[in-house]
Amino acid sequence: MSDSPRAAMSAAALARRLLAQARPYWAHLAGIVALDLLAVPLALLTPLPLKIAIDSALGAQELPGPLGRLGDAGITALAVAVGGVVAIALATELQKLLTWLLQSWTGEKLVLAFRAKLFAHVQRLSLAWHDTRGTADAIYRLEYDAPAIQWIGVYGVSPFLTAGLTLGGMIIVTARLDRSLALVALAVVPVLALLIRVFGGRLHAKWHEAKELGSSATSVLQEVLTALRVVKAFGQERREERRFVDQASQEVRANVELVRLQGAFYSLIGLTLAAGTAAALWLGVSHVQEGRLSLGELVIVMAYLAQLYTPLDALSKNLSNLQRSVVGAERAFALLDVLPEVADRPDARPLSRARGEIEFRAAGFAYESARPVLRELNLRVPAGTRVGIVGRTGAGKTTLVNLITRFYDPTQGAVLLDGEDLRRWRLEDLRRQFAIVLQEPVLFSTSIGENIAYGRARASEAQIEAAARAAGAHDFIAALPEGYRTPVGERGMRLSGGERQRIALARAFLKDAPILILDEPTSSVDLKTEQVIIQALERLMHGRTTFIIAHRLSTLAHCDVVYAVENGRLAAATVDQSGPLLANRGLAADAPVRASGR
Numbered sequence: 001m002s003d004s005p006r007a008a009m010s011a012a013a014l015a016r017r018l019l020a021q022a023r024p025y026w027a028h029l030a031g032i033v034a035l036d037l038l039a040v041p042l043a044l045l046t047p048l049p050l051k052i053a054i055d056s057a058l059g060a061q062e063l064p065g066p067l068g069r070l071g072d073a074g075i076t077a078l079a080v081a082v083g084g085v086v087a088i089a090l091a092t093e094l095q096k097l098l099t100w101l102l103q104s105w106t107g108e109k110l111v112l113a114f115r116a117k118l119f120a121h122v123q124r125l126s127l128a129w130h131d132t133r134g135t136a137d138a139i140y141r142l143e144y145d146a147p148a149i150q151w152i153g154v155y156g157v158s159p160f161l162t163a164g165l166t167l168g169g170m171i172i173v174t175a176r177l178d179r180s181l182a183l184v185a186l187a188v189v190p191v192l193a194l195l196i197r198v199f200g201g202r203l204h205a206k207w208h209e210a211k212e213l214g215s216s217a218t219s220v221l222q223e224v225l226t227a228l229r230v231v232k233a234f235g236q237e238r239r240e241e242r243r244f245v246d247q248a249s250q251e252v253r254a255n256v257e258l259v260r261l262q263g264a265f266y267s268l269i270g271l272t273l274a275a276g277t278a279a280a281l282w283l284g285v286s287h288v289q290e291g292r293l294s295l296g297e298l299v300i301v302m303a304y305l306a307q308l309y310t311p312l313d314a315l316s317k318n319l320s321n322l323q324r325s326v327v328g329a330e331r332a333f334a335l336l337d338v339l340p341e342v343a344d345r346p347d348a349r350p351l352s353r354a355r356g357e358i359e360f361r362a363a364g365f366a367y368e369s370a371r372p373v374l375r376e377l378n379l380r381v382p383a384g385t386r387v388g389i390v391g392r393t394g395a396g397k398t399t400l401v402n403l404i405t406r407f408y409d410p411t412q413g414a415v416l417l418d419g420e421d422l423r424r425w426r427l428e429d430l431r432r433q434f435a436i437v438l439q440e441p442v443l444f445s446t447s448i449g450e451n452i453a454y455g456r457a458r459a460s461e462a463q464i465e466a467a468a469r470a471a472g473a474h475d476f477i478a479a480l481p482e483g484y485r486t487p488v489g490e491r492g493m494r495l496s497g498g499e500r501q502r503i504a505l506a507r508a509f510l511k512d513a514p515i516l517i518l519d520e521p522t523s524s525v526d527l528k529t530e531q532v533i534i535q536a537l538e539r540l541m542h543g544r545t546t547f548i549i550a551h552r553l554s555t556l557a558h559c560d561v562v563y564a565v566e567n568g569r570l571a572a573a574t575v576d577q578s579g580p581l582l583a584n585r586g587l588a589a590d591a592p593v594r595a596s597g598r
Contacts, residue, residue, distance in 0.1 A: 021117075042091055052077055103154050115146045125341075137218075206261060210255055342408065356514040358404060400565060409422075449461070452510055464506075538558060
């Protein structure tokens with residue numbers, strides 16, 4: 001399976017997948033169909049009061065059965081006609097209300113379930129996929145493509161079925177009144193079918209193009225808003241505005257082309273139906289003049305004809321909406337078809353708590369086969385060891401720890417935990433063995449307490465506070481008006497960089513994982529804050545296998561061993577507090593040198 005979610009599936013395959021997705025709501029969909037079917041007899045009854053009024057109230061035709069013996073025929077006929085209009089209107093409005101309520105509830109539930117399924121799947125996709133594709137395309141498919149299941153399942157299939165039955169019923173009634181009129185009315189159907197065939201494929205292709213361009217415009221928007229501080233710092237607001245407008249303009253042109261196609265299609269549909277109506281009217285008037293039809297029968301035939309053409313018109317004009325929804329469903333299912341590169345094996349084993357021994361065996365990794373990032377790594381790290389990782393930007397330091405956490409799988413060799421290949425452990429259990437603190441701490445737009453407890457949702461307030469004290473964060477949290485309930489804002493921007501970092505450390509303390517990953521944990525704070533964080537790190541690292549990516553010697557001084565990553569390989573290095581970091585002194589990776597600051 002390609003890592004690019006391309007939408008290409010047959011109509012039958014798409015229908016099967018839509019039915020499977022809608023399976024939990026089949027009873028609700030059946031109820032919608034049943035309510036829609038009630039519209040068929042109501043539609044057939046709608047012209048009847050008008051016929052009674054014309055033929056019996058105004059004309060001399062008797063009412064059928066016992067109604068004909070109820071006093072003044074004209075008054076009785078008028079009363080029956082008026083009562084029929086009111087009764088049919090009440091029944092029709094009640095049917096519409098119940099249908100609308102059930103459609104809304106079922107449709108929203110369908111979309112929610114489908115979005116939840118897509119969201120869960122997107123989270124399982126590998127970081128390599130997200131790095132390649134970005135997040136905007138996935139967001140677009142979740143927001144704008146997933147609702148296609150609502151239109152197809154709720155507003156598409158049932159109305160098509162109801163319209164088809166209405167069409168059949170009205171043809172039968174019209175044919176019984178005047179067969180030649182029914183044939184004239186049906187003459188438009190082959191023309192409509194031809195128009196649908198001609199325009200259907202073109203609309204489908206145009207909707208694909210418009211959605212791809214819409215996704216690209218969303219990508220620009222997300223990128224700029226995420227990096228808004230950089231945009232403002234360099235005064236590039238106008239440039240980014242032009243870039244967004246240029247990208248969005250392509251989507252506008254595609255949408256305008258869609259409107260042009262739809263306009264031509266709708267106009268041809270309308271002209272075809274008008275021609276059918278004109279032909280039927282000409283023939284019907286002739287039949288009235290010849291005495292083959294009464295005036296009331298002509299009125300009811302023309303009313304049926306209008307209702308006959310209404311579903312035909314709706315079905316034809318809904319073709320564009322149907323194509324849009326089909327394209328959206330294809331794109332959403334195509335995203336579901338992307339296979340996670342990092343996934344559990346069928347024989348994956350559970351893991352409660354690891355000792356923390358890490359080993360690289362001829363491990364290598366490449367984002368692209370021709371450009372390896374890491375090559376033939378051979379390294380054994382005993383449990384409880386503190387390992388420093390240094391190297392130039394882009395050398396592969398972060399990639400190395402991403403292999404340890406199994407964010408990526410090695411493209412050659414293996415990474416082992418406690419003597420077992422990482423791929424042998426169940427992924428959910430494996431990830432519980434790691435606590436991670438990044439250079440830019442990631443906080444969510446909830447409270448401080450919830451952020452600390454992110455890796456341990458059932459933690460008590462006392463446990464959260466103890467973790468914050470261990471991380472040196474309790475004092476500043478307690479000084480806030482709402483304490484641990486203080487909202488941190490989007491990405492934690494209501495707090496300073498040092499405060500965010502200490503909350504991230506508290507999160508790591510609370511998780512109490514046997515392996516710790518620290519990626520430049522002090523590079524973005526001042527020296528005073530760094531000392532507080534280093535003291536917290538010293539407590540956090542105690543008894544844990546730790547990997548620290550850092551450039552500051554003050555952080556590396558707490559390591560037992562230090563390795564340098566260069567040209568995709570590992571070499572031992574020394575840390576000298578009196579001078580710069582000395583790396584690549586010809587020492588083998590399996591013979592690390594102890595950090596001299598210890």
